[in-house]
Amino acid sequence: MASTTPAEWCQAFCVVSSVILFSMQVLPENARKALFAYGARRPAHTQHGPNSQAPGHKAEAKADSLLVLTSYAQVPHSWFVHFYIVSVSWSIFWGWQYISKGSIMRAMAEIQHRSAVEDQSPEVALSATLVTWLLMSSQGARRLFECLFVAKPGSSPMSAFHWALAVVYYTVVGISVWIRGSGAILKSWESPQPIEFTPQIIIGAAIFGFAGAQQNNCHRYLAGLKKYTLPSEGWFQYLVCPHYTFECLVYVGLAIAAAPPGAFFNRSVLYVLLFVVTNLSLTAHGTKKWYAEKFGADKLVGKWAIIPFVF
Template sequence: MEEGGGALLPPLLHSLEHFLTHRVSPAQLCQAFFVLAAAGVLAVAATPESARRLLLEYGPRQAKTPPPAAAGVATSKAASSSHFTELIAWFTSMGNIPHSWFKHFYILSVCSSLFWAAQYLSNGVIITFLAQAQAENLKTSMTTNQAVLTWLLMFMQGCRRLFECFAVLRPSASKMWIVHWVLGMAYYACMNVSVWIEASTSLLQTGKLSFEFEQPSPNEAIGTLLFLVAWIMQYRCHKYLASLKKYSLPEDGMFAYLICPHYTCECLLYLSLAITAAPTGQLYNRTIICGLLFVSTNLGVTAGDTRKWYAEKFGQDRIQHRWNMVPLVY
């Protein structure tokens, strides 16, 4: 039985490689996931307010199950909306998990970075398989140095966020819907492929063990500098939030101008990776930009909900002069 299973593996891998090469590449699969996930967030954001809050909010802002409409009071339209909201409330009540499971995202990210590093250093079969499937679809490629640098930056982000989960952020007893957890896990798995997949041609041509210390390109220099600034700024935001009295309004530093500056930093981090990993002749890495699209969409909706929650809890006058996430834009 084992020998039969082993004999089937090469044909299955060949079939999968043929599908990826002639139909859709690994980078395109990652791009499709990011774009569809962003579209899903926007679709949910377009639902009625009560249902949207049940689907999107978590932690201290998590919406509670609404009471049924009073008999004889609600119109047929309101009653229909109420029934829809109650259905969503029932749906989201299933599979609630601890909000602290957010740390699994960063455990996965760090482990994925280590896995791909091991594959890189050992000329592993999985990275070779994906690189071969991708190389047929690449017109231009990142350099091997870019792949290593972008991997290192992603690894730094995963390590810092994991450190924060255990040493900076305070424990929380709040819950979140399991779909948020599944989506986050899928995102980090895809992003850890995205940071190197567009270097497939270089990896195959030069050999995955090669790496030369050379003067960084403008993209690498600008992207790395932007990453380090955003990386430090986000850590300071998270440390400040953890120091506040529970559910108090953050007002110091960047929080004096933005509702969610830590979200701003998150977007800047992935923008910096897209710049650093730009293939030859391109301004940015298309796969990572698609990841940024999902991040900015998801966090943008969450920042809007945070603004509403702050207004309800602390008063609109205390936040009216702040932007949600992007200065002068949103």
């Protein structure tokens, strides 16, 4: 445990969380919904407020005791805004640590760099590390803006477990985007390092920018819907949850931009991507099922849940 590097801790979080989320699929459907379903996908009788008083919901609620139990540990879906406050706060914190040669970043970077030297594993250059940190800051800021000014205020819930997991996740992401550039960070504190924009950084940033812009379009479209309907315009013609697809692509862009010399991807960001794909694929699967129940399975024929030609 003592020799575990910060990057390995972050990777362990992503792997363990992905395995937990995935293995929860063996639970009965109601238990899964109780723990993970959020937004309109969460069964109405577990929601407090007007929906919970609808006829028939009391009887259903008795039958689904886990759903009812977890209904007391739920927070509003609009609390997603907290994730991006956390994300932006960590970006500011690590930026401030870098500029001020802070002791927390130094301690973590020294452990990480020592291990990289021992293992002879390549480290990320300074330019790639700073660009990735900037890109992640912009992702957090854009999502915060969307939560505050684009999304329509809703009253649907999510479980407190989901909320807590996501707060830790954004803490882990804040570290993952720079930790493999530890050697370059320490070096740049001793003497100025060259800043060069390699093709890899440019390609990664271009994918990130494209994915971010498309995700923003999806969020604007969802926010413009008058009521819960089957989204069917733009990317929603082909995918049930294109905003999730573009979230995954955002992290593909980051993993490419932050790759060390001689590699295609940054390993730490790839682990983050693993968690994002697992988490959002399961949610997209739930969304597709929910839409099929509500609007009819025929309306979903030919639509991928999240990953075109795969899932």
